[in-house]
Amino acid sequence: MKVRAVVFDLFNTLTEPVDDVEFRASVRAMSLAAGVDPDGFTKRWFDLWRERFDGTFGTTDEDVRGVCAAMGARVDSAAVERAVKIRVDFSRRSLKPRADAVATLAQVRALGFKTGLISDCSADLPDLWPTTPYAALIDEPVFSCVEGLIKPDPGIFHRACERLGAAPENCTYVGDGSNHELTGASRIGMRAVLIRTPEKSAAVYHSERTSWRGEAVDTLSEIPELLRSGRDV
Numbered sequence: 001m002k003v004r005a006v007v008f009d010l011f012n013t014l015t016e017p018v019d020d021v022e023f024r025a026s027v028r029a030m031s032l033a034a035g036v037d038p039d040g041f042t043k044r045w046f047d048l049w050r051e052r053f054d055g056t057f058g059t060t061d062e063d064v065r066g067v068c069a070a071m072g073a074r075v076d077s078a079a080v081e082r083a084v085k086i087r088v089d090f091s092r093r094s095l096k097p098r099a100d101a102v103a104t105l106a107q108v109r110a111l112g113f114k115t116g117l118i119s120d121c122s123a124d125l126p127d128l129w130p131t132t133p134y135a136a137l138i139d140e141p142v143f144s145c146v147e148g149l150i151k152p153d154p155g156i157f158h159r160a161c162e163r164l165g166a167a168p169e170n171c172t173y174v175g176d177g178s179n180h181e182l183t184g185a186s187r188i189g190m191r192a193v194l195i196r197t198p199e200k201s202a203a204v205y206h207s208e209r210t211s212w213r214g215e216a217v218d219t220l221s222e223i224p225e226l227l228r229s230g231r232d233v
């Protein structure tokens with residue numbers, strides 16, 4: 001039987017959009033906790049997003065150490081630990097589901113679709129994942145920092161489809177458009193759907209939020225209806 005699946009992005013898609021000001025304040029708070037220059041730390045935290053997301057650093061400890069090393073700052077274990085705690089607390093808060101996320105995932109499964117996830121993320125996410133409400137509702141999560149692949153690399157979309165046992169043409173991808181994920185998904189043959197997010201939400205990594213011309217929804221609760229319509233997935 002044909003396996004059909006819906007693959008979701010996580011941040012700003014299943015989660016409540018994160019406010020960009022709050023996001024940047026949390027990075028600044030990490031630098032203060034680590035006792036290093038806030039501007040230098042913040043710049044390199046964003047500059048080194050790839051190393052944090054593709055698993056080069058590998059752990060949240062190493063994310064902090066790597067960023068401090070890049071700015072030539074020496075930090076001891078206690079300083080790293082304080083910064084890591086702020087990061088993990090922020091990540092936990094930023095995982096708050098959109099109001100309709102849990103119900104939508106349950107409906108999608110009830111319609112007979114498997115559920116997947118592709119998240120461009122740093123090491124804190126796979127650690128927190130089992131504690132989230134998503135874990136029980138997502139059949140196959142794929143994390144960039146574990147796979148060593150970042151969107152829009154076709155490899156990460158293929159990996160999600162393989163884990164689900166579904167052909168790309170039988171998969172719908174839903175995301176807020178960060179890292180050109182919608183273009184990436186559609187390039188391998190998935191049906192790609194933008195979920196619109198507020199302008200002030202954090203989308204620091206190469207967003208196609210305003211340039212996407214394909215299908216789009218305003219809320220996750222529109223997804224079950226969308227699956228019944230349009231392309232036969």
Ligand SMILES: [Mg+2]
Pocket residue numbers: 009010011012013175176177178
């Ligand atoms: Mg996102």
